[in-house]
Amino acid sequence: MAQDTIAILGGTGDQGLGLALRFAKAGRRVVIGSRKSERAVEAAEQVRKQVAQAQVEGLENADAVIGAPIVILSVPFEHTAGTVKALKDKLVAGQIVVSMGVPLATAIGDGAVRTLGVWQGSCAEMVEALVPKGVHVVSAFQNVSAHRLQHLEHPVECDVLVSGPKEPRERVMALCGLVPGLRAVDGGPLANARIVEAITALLIGLNIRYNVSDGVGVRFTGLPQS
Numbered sequence: 001m002a003q004d005t006i007a008i009l010g011g012t013g014d015q016g017l018g019l020a021l022r023f024a025k026a027g028r029r030v031v032i033g034s035r036k037s038e039r040a041v042e043a044a045e046q047v048r049k050q051v052a053q054a055q056v057e058g059l060e061n062a063d064a065v066i067g068a069p070i071v072i073l074s075v076p077f078e079h080t081a082g083t084v085k086a087l088k089d090k091l092v093a094g095q096i097v098v099s100m101g102v103p104l105a106t107a108i109g110d111g112a113v114r115t116l117g118v119w120q121g122s123c124a125e126m127v128e129a130l131v132p133k134g135v136h137v138v139s140a141f142q143n144v145s146a147h148r149l150q151h152l153e154h155p156v157e158c159d160v161l162v163s164g165p166k167e168p169r170e171r172v173m174a175l176c177g178l179v180p181g182l183r184a185v186d187g188g189p190l191a192n193a194r195i196v197e198a199i200t201a202l203l204i205g206l207n208i209r210y211n212v213s214d215g216v217g218v219r220f221t222g223l224p225q226s
């Protein structure tokens with residue numbers, strides 16, 4: 001596997017494209033996944049327009065995961081299980097799947113300021129229950145705003161709680177260091193994704209009450225400097 005490749009499934013959407021731009025700008029090879037290869041190719045072109053030296057390509061989701069040590073799931077919560085089931089035969093032991101999804105109540109036609117109960121505890125734990133044995137699931141990036149990610153000229157200014165098994169968690173924490181203004185915070189075991197995912201609904205409510213179009217982020221104080 002090319003150690004530096006990051007595949008982003010649903011990378012044609014706001015959040016995935018934002019991460020693609022940031023990782024490409026940092027010099028990492030990015031593969032944008034989509035249900036339709038033409039959409040993936042178009043998104044890759046958008047990245048190249050903004051990041052001249054980008055190493056980026058667009059492929060169908062099932063092809064995008066092949067050979068990528070880190071696969072970020074960037075599809076709405078309600079399509080997460082279907083997306084993982086459709087390509088799980090392509091996932092191999094040792095790969096890291098990053099769950100970024102939030103079970104917002106929009107999935108059932110209710111508001112984005114509330115979350116739904118998920119049987120497994122969180123979107124990330126649902127993903128963990130679906131991937132083949134030996135594939136590691138890490139939860140991250142749920143509290144980062146797509147708008148801030150896409151404004152390449154500005155630092156993102158947000159802490160990222162990263163949860164999951166230790167070694168893969170540390171590898172995903174290292175990704176945060178590639179993006180100016182993002183700071184990885186050790187979020188412990190994957191079960192803590194329940195708390196992190198719920199924070200996103202709170203942030204959406206803050207965006208509305210304070211009229212913040214770029215998106216509110218989180219910062220933890222008192223942590224030692226890493």
Ligand SMILES: NC(=O)c1ccc[n+]([C@@H]2O[C@H](COP(=O)([O-])OP(=O)(O)OC[C@H]3O[C@@H](n4cnc5c(N)ncnc54)[C@H](OP(=O)(O)O)[C@@H]3O)[C@@H](O)[C@H]2O)c1
Pocket residue numbers: 010011012013014015016033034035036039040073074075076077079082083100101102141142143144145146147200
């Ligand atoms: N937007 C934010 O600010 C933000 C912040 C934090 C976390 N997140 C999380 O990040 C994830 C992506 O957010 P987003 O705003 O980028 O979402 P989005 O734009 O609504 O969707 C992302 C991509 O999902 C794919 N998709 C749509 N319907 C699908 C279906 N039925 N089956 C499979 N794939 C489907 C689409 O890709 P193709 O049509 O190309 O396949 C789409 O471009 C979500 O889980 C969200 O909770 C978002």
